[in-house]
Amino acid sequence: MSTVIYLNGEYLPLEKATVSVEERGFLFADGIYEVLRLYRGHPFQLEAHLQRLRRSAQGARLPLPQAVPDLPAIIERLAAENDLHDTSIYIECTRGAAHPRTHAFPAEPHPTLLVMPQSIYTLPADAFTRGVSTVTVPDLRWRRCDIKSIMLLPNILAKQQAREQGAFEAIFVRDGVVTEGSSMNTFAVIDGTLATHPADQGILAGITRQVVLALAAELGIAIGEQTFTLEQMYNAQEAFLTSTSAEVLPITQIDGRPIGNGRPGPVTMRLVEAFRQKTGGWR
Ligand code: PDD
Secondary structure, three states: OOOEEEEOOEEEEHHHOOOOOOEHHHHHOOEEEEEEEEEOOEEEOHHHHHHHHHHHHHHOOOOOOOOHHHHHHHHHHHHHHOOOOOEEEEEEEEOOEOOOOOOOOOOOOOOEEEEEEEOOOOOOOOHHHHOEEEEEEEOOOOOOOOOOEOOOHHHHHHHHHHHHOOOOEEEEEEOOEEEEEOOOEEEEEEOOEEEEOOOOOOOOOOHHHHHHHHHHHHOOOOEEOOOOEHHHHHOOOEEEEEEOOOEEEEEEEEOOEEOOOOOOOHHHHHHHHHHHHHHOOOO
């Protein structure tokens, strides 16, 4: 059975859903997106994702389609029609098709709204017990990484470089400071404090990041939403990544060096467990 998706007011089989070649998302990457997760059929942190979608739209000066308030109902219908339980949902909103191709906004934009289920990518079987390895790459992105833009070439190149170097994730470094991963936020335990880059324009304010910070506070873990350098990360006691797809994922290697004793640390594992309890788990 083919997957049913939502495109501009219609529910269609995936193969039947098409957009114009003049779509500005295609020509300019003129759009924003969200990825959220269903656990046993229920969206996790839906309101936070929708809020971030609205913030991204504001940052991109993108008129949101009228159907945006219906997103909870659209997601519910897609979950029912596709019999979805544990999956992710991809939402994309662009400035739509316009003629001729000019950089400035079209006088009458017809924004596109796409909502489609995506299977959760599979992590290496031992990822949570052995951790993953990472490599660092220069953060060459623009200075509005808080906008969840579909313009992801630097992230794609970074992730591919990581894969070609046998690593799971690429970690961006700007002016010696660790910002975030190519598709995940980065945390490190430094001198007993859990550090992560502040949610400013230098990173995407991850929803998982926010949940993890709240869980850490509940667990009495010392938190510092402050930047740390690559040198500090090399010498960190522990480190981990967070994202909607990867949840809380221990990092045990960076640039070929072990983090701490080269095994997932105790603070990380408490948060892996606390996060799993919060979502109700899926495995
Ligand atoms: N990635 N940083 C970047 C650059 C990201 O692209 C993402 C999410 C995150 C983590 O955000 P969250 O916890 O809200 O998923 C951080 C999504 C999942 C993606 O691109 O598929």
